[in-house]
Amino acid sequence: MGRQRRRDGRTLGQVGDREIARAAEAAAAKRDALAPAPLLVIAGVERRFADRRTPGVAALAGVDLAIQSGEFLTLLGPSGSGKTTLLKVVAGFEPPDKGSVALAGRDITALAPAKRNIGMVFQNYALFPHMSAAANIAFPLAMRGIPRDSIRDKVSSVLALVGLSGYGERLPRQLSGGQQQRVALARAIVFDPTLLLLDEPFGALDRKLRAQMQAEVKSLQRRLGITTLFVTHDQEEALVLSDRIAVMNAGRIAQIGAAEHLYRRPASRFVAEFVGEANLFRGRAGVIAGPAPARTVEVKLESGAAMRASLAPGDRAVHYGADLALVVRPERPRRLIAGAAFENQVAGTVAEATYLGETVRYRVTLEGGGEIVLRWPAEGERLSPGTRLELGWPASDMTAVLWA
Amino acid sequence: MSARRRDLGPLAAGALPLLFLGVLFLFPVLRLLLTSVEGGSLAAFEKAATDALYVGVLIDTVKLSLIVAAICLALAYPVAYFLATASRLWAAIGFGCLLLPFWTSILVRTYAWTIVLGRNGLVNRLLLDLGIATGPVPLLNNEIGVVVGMVHVLLPYMVFPIYAVMLRIDRDLAAAAEGLGATPWRVFTRVYFPLTLPGAFAGSVLVFVIALGFFITPAILGGGRVITIGLLIEQQVRQFLDWPFAAALSALLLAAALLIQGTFQRVLRGEARWH
Numbered sequence: 178m179g180r181q182r183r184r185d186g187r188t189l190g191q192v193g194d195r196e197i198a199r200a201a202e203a204a205a206a207k208r209d210a211l212a213p214a215p216l217l218v219i220a221g222v223e224r225r226f227a228d229r230r231t232p233g234v235a236a237l238a239g240v241d242l243a244i245q246s247g248e249f250l251t252l253l254g255p256s257g258s259g260k261t262t263l264l265k266v267v268a269g270f271e272p273p274d275k276g277s278v279a280l281a282g283r284d285i286t287a288l289a290p291a292k293r294n295i296g297m298v299f300q301n302y303a304l305f306p307h308m309s310a311a312a313n314i315a316f317p318l319a320m321r322g323i324p325r326d327s328i329r330d331k332v333s334s335v336l337a338l339v340g341l342s343g344y345g346e347r348l349p350r351q352l353s354g355g356q357q358q359r360v361a362l363a364r365a366i367v368f369d370p371t372l373l374l375l376d377e378p379f380g381a382l383d384r385k386l387r388a389q390m391q392a393e394v395k396s397l398q399r400r401l402g403i404t405t406l407f408v409t410h411d412q413e414e415a416l417v418l419s420d421r422i423a424v425m426n427a428g429r430i431a432q433i434g435a436a437e438h439l440y441r442r443p444a445s446r447f448v449a450e451f452v453g454e455a456n457l458f459r460g461r462a463g464v465i466a467g468p469a470p471a472r473t474v475e476v477k478l479e480s481g482a483a484m485r486a487s488l489a490p491g492d493r494a495v496h497y498g499a500d501l502a503l504v505v506r507p508e509r510p511r512r513l514i515a516g517a518a519f520e521n522q523v524a525g526t527v528a529e530a531t532y533l534g535e536t537v538r539y540r541v542t543l544e545g546g547g548e549i550v551l552r553w554p555a556e557g558e559r560l561s562p563g564t565r566l567e568l569g570w571p572a573s574d575m576t577a578v579l580w581a
Numbered sequence: 582m583s584a585r586r587r588d589l590g591p592l593a594a595g596a597l598p599l600l601f602l603g604v605l606f607l608f609p610v611l612r613l614l615l616t617s618v619e620g621g622s623l624a625a626f627e628k629a630a631t632d633a634l635y636v637g638v639l640i641d642t643v644k645l646s647l648i649v650a651a652i653c654l655a656l657a658y659p660v661a662y663f664l665a666t667a668s669r670l671w672a673a674i675g676f677g678c679l680l681l682p683f684w685t686s687i688l689v690r691t692y693a694w695t696i697v698l699g700r701n702g703l704v705n706r707l708l709l710d711l712g713i714a715t716g717p718v719p720l721l722n723n724e725i726g727v728v729v730g731m732v733h734v735l736l737p738y739m740v741f742p743i744y745a746v747m748l749r750i751d752r753d754l755a756a757a758a759e760g761l762g763a764t765p766w767r768v769f770t771r772v773y774f775p776l777t778l779p780g781a782f783a784g785s786v787l788v789f790v791i792a793l794g795f796f797i798t799p800a801i802l803g804g805g806r807v808i809t810i811g812l813l814i815e816q817q818v819r820q821f822l823d824w825p826f827a828a829a830l831s832a833l834l835l836a837a838a839l840l841i842q843g844t845f846q847r848v849l850r851g852e853a854r855w856h
Contacts (some may be wrong), residue, residue, distance in 0.1 A: 272757050290759045303757035308773050316771070320762035362759065 214282060215243035216404050217267070217372060220275035224262055224428075237273070238260040244372075244406060249398055250360035251407045251415040253446045255423030255451070259356030260408045263425070264374055267406060269293050281371055291320075296365030297374040301381070304349040310360045311336065311345030317368040335363045338397070357385050362394065366403060373398070374569050375407040379414060391417055412452050416440075425486050440506065445578050448568035449504040456549045457578055458484060458503040462495055473572050476501055478543045485520040485572035490497070492578075501578040507538070509575070510568040523549065527564045590702045614835075617828035625829035636814070639833075642809040645724065645799075646792035649731045650739075656732065656741035657784060658777075664740070666745035688733060691801045692732045695700070695721060722804025730798040735791060738739050739784035746780030786845040790838045810834050 202411050203339035237259045243426040244250050252260040265271040266279055277286045285293055296317075304313050311332050320330045339359040350359055358378060365373060375394070379387045387516045395418050398405050409415055415422050423433040424447075432444040436452075443449035446457070460476040463483075469472045470490030477483055486503045488495055495501065505521075512520065525543040532555065539551040539560060549568070560566065617625050629635050664675045682690055697703045698720040708714040720726055750773065758768045796811035804811075810830060817827040 261831075268756075268760055270760075290756070291762050294762075297757070297760050299753045299757055301751065301753060303751060303753040305754060305772055316758070317761035320849070368762070400835060406666075426609075434825060479850060 192282040216246040216248075216281055217242075217244040217406070218264070218277075219243070219267070219278045220277050220279070220295075222263070222266055222273045222278065223268060224259075224271060224273050235259075235428045237266070239446070240276070240428070240430055242423060242430060242433070244404060246526060247402045248406065249395070249405045249418060249420045251409060251419040252425055253409060253415040253422050254414060254431075255410055257558075258425040259378060260410075260425045260429040264297075264376055264406065264408050267372070268295055268297050268325065268374055276456050286460055292392070294370050295370070295371035295372045296368065296372060297494055298358070298361045298376065298378045299375045300444075302349075302361035302378070304357055304360055304364075305514045306349050308346055309346050310341065310352065310356075313349070314345075314364045317364065321368060323404050332368060332439045335367045339363045339393075349580045354382055355390060356381070357381050358390060359393075362397070366397075367403065370403070373403050373405045375405060377409055379409075380410075387414075394418070413478075415452075422452075422467050422494050426451075437475055442576055443504055443578060444492075446502040446504075447581060449502065449576070449578065454550060454552070456505045456507075458509060458547075459504065460484065460501055462497055462499040462501050462577070465495065465497065472574075474501070474577050476503060476577060482545065484575065485571050486575040486577035488577055494579055495577060502580045503575050503579045505570060508536075508548065510551055510570045513567040513569045517569065520572045521575060524565070524567045525549065527566065529559050530560060530562060541568070613828050614832050615828075616824050616830050617826075619825050625825040626833075628826060629833060635830075638808050638813050639810060641807075642793060644809070645727065645731075645809060646789050646795075649728055649735060649792045652728065652732050652787040653735055653739040653788045654781060655784055657736055658745055658781065660736075661740050661743035661780075663746055664744050675803055683737065684734070687797055688765075688801075689796050690728055691732065694726065694733070694802055698726050698729065721802060722806055724803075724807055726802035727799045727807045728802075730802040731792055731795055734798060735788045738787050738791060742783040742787065743777060743780040746777050746783075750776050754806060782845065786841060790807050790841055793838060 189569065191378075199448055206511055210237050219242040222237050222240045223235060226236050240259070240263055242250075242263075252263060255259045262271060266273050269285070270287060273286065277284055279285065281292065304310075308316070314332045314335055318331060323331075332345065333342070336345055340361055341356060341359050341363070344352065344356060351361065351362065361378070378394075382390060392416060395458075407415075407418060419436060421434060422436055422439055424431045424439060426447050432439060432448045439448060439452045440531040444453065445526045449455040449457070456475075458478055460478040463477055463489070465472055465477040472492075473485055473489045473494060474488055475485050477485060484503055486501075495541070510523075511517075513519070523543050527539050527546070528542045528548070529540040531538040533538075533552075535555055537553045537555050537559060539553070541549050541551060543549055551568070596678070629639075641710070643843075660679070663681075664672050667675060695702075699705070700717040700719075701723075704720060704722070705717045708718060720729070754772055754776070755768050758772045759765075763771065794811050795809060797817065799807050799809045799812055800815075803809075808816075810833075814830045814834075815826045817823045817830070
């Protein structure tokens with residue numbers, strides 16, 4: 178318990194700037210005093226690939242994760258990062274080699290999937306093709322020995338909930354992709370599961386339908402207050418849906434936090450590059466100054482220029498002489514007007530301008546080598562390729578993480 | 582231009598085999614079938630449909646084929662399941678065992694059963710030595726022998742359609758059912774088994790239809806005491822030289838096979854179009 182609290186406190190304490198950090202700490206302390214234990218606690222879970230040809234390669238190399246009741250938590254990572262394996266461990270389809278999984282205070286590490294009371298939507302929905310939509314949804318209720326009359330009522334109310342009233346008698350193949358997904362979702366929530374697992378459920382849908390289903394799933398999740406663990410490799414999807422995101426890499430959780438936190442204060446180069454677009458500069462750490470948690474580091478770039486960046490609160494890995502990656506998001510640099518000065522300044526020439534609707538994306542070739550990507554609102558002044566411009570941003574808009 | 586060429590290509594490639602089949606197979610079959618209505622008379626068909634003796638043979642043959650199909654189904658289902666779920670090595674071993682008999686002559690296989698099932702054969706020896714039977718059990722020259730031999734020959738025809746259907750079943754379905762609260766037995770009865778039914782149907786029909794026309798196995802293992810349509814046809818031709826009647830029986834057999842195949846195909850299409 179105590180260990181859990183410390184972990185939560187640290188996670189929240191990392192949120193960006195000083196005030197935010199302080200407010201978060203206060204909130205965390207308050208929540209720790211009031212909040213019940215997390216609904217799902219994954220502790221030290223390790224799992225090696227079952228494949229005999231790659232022995233010793235870990236699919237999960239020690240994962241700790243706690244999900245609060247009612248939370249929508251996303252496991253985000255590239256393929257092979259272990260996110261689906263972790264989901265299968267929680268569902269009970271793959272036993273962990275080490276570690277434990279506890280749901281609602283009960284250790285379920287060795288419990289059969291049938292007894293976990295967890296609803297899951299599979300990537301391909303896994304609807305039973307020989308059963309009607311209604312029979313699919315009734316399945317978990319029938320398995321629980323619920324009387325036929327209440328099954329019928331429950332199925333029709335859930336069908337209405339997902340907007341499929343009148344489609345109950347259709348076979349899965351007679352339904353569109355979006356409708357099939359609604360059936361899969363209905364089947365996963367109809368028995369009031371303790372936890373809902375979603376395994377990349379939107380992958381097969383076209384863009385427009387995907388956005389619609391995301392919105393529906395999110396509003397349904399909010400309304401029912403159902404704790405949800407969602408797996409995706411699509412960072413946009415993760416940003417849209419999640420309360421918190423756990424970024425996974427090589428079988429570990431690289432960073433966990435709210436979307437904005439991950440975007441503004443990535444804890445590693447991997448997270449910086451995987452979540453959103455990132456401009457990276459490489460250099461060596463010089464003087465580290467300022468009071469914790471908002472410390473500033475002066476960095477000597479390979480080009481010889483100097484930059485200043487913020488360290489993530491609680492970051493103790495960065496030391497004098499460390500090999501650093503400096504991360505600045507594309508919307509952060511501002512165009513310098515005469516007289517203005519920033520801690521970080523560069524000059525360059527627009528190489529390419531791409532109109533993206535709300536924003537314009539500029540690729541700028543920097544004087545002294547390298548390039549930087551900018552994303553500015555489309556309403557403002559538009560720059561054409563060949564334009565020379567000077568850019569600047571404060572140290573607080575740039576995060577320093579270890580390059581390795 | 583190119584479309585026409587594409588149309589003609591397969592035809593050109595298939596011309597020789599088609600000619601071969603047409604001259605050496607289709608023509609003789611049609612000629613034989615025509616024999617049954619020689620002289621514009623349906624007397625041969627009337628004889629086959631009304632004479633109690635021959636109707637009895639037809640019924641016996643159907644019964645025998647049903648029994649063989651049922652036993653094949655019961656044996657093949659677990660085998661197919663094993664092959665569909667086993668590791669690569671075990672599946673290869675299983676297929677080897679299943680296919681090995683295909684490379685052996687049906688005559689050799691059938692005669693081998695006379696050694697195994699005979700009065701002093703392997704099975705009777707075992708039964709006597711274990712004290713299960715007091716005297717030799719008649720396993721040869723009766724229906725038991727014929728059924729054993731036919732099941733042995735026809736088993737692969739049942740395994741493959743079931744195996745093929747099992748391979749196509751999405752593994753996530755079983756996981757999904759389990760996650761929704763189903764016990765392993767219910768995963769099987771409610772999800773897995775219903776999804777394999779089209780394969781079981783297909784295999785059963787295939788085995789049944791082939792069994793209807795079986796000749797060698799009943800001839801050798803039945804010892805003249807088990808008469809099937811196949812044996813009856815041969816008898817009519819060789820002993821009584823009654824070509825029209827043999828042709829009529831052949832026509833009936835062919836019609837039955839086609840009818841069953843046709844009916845079943847429609848059923849299969851209706852049942853298996855889940856995806």
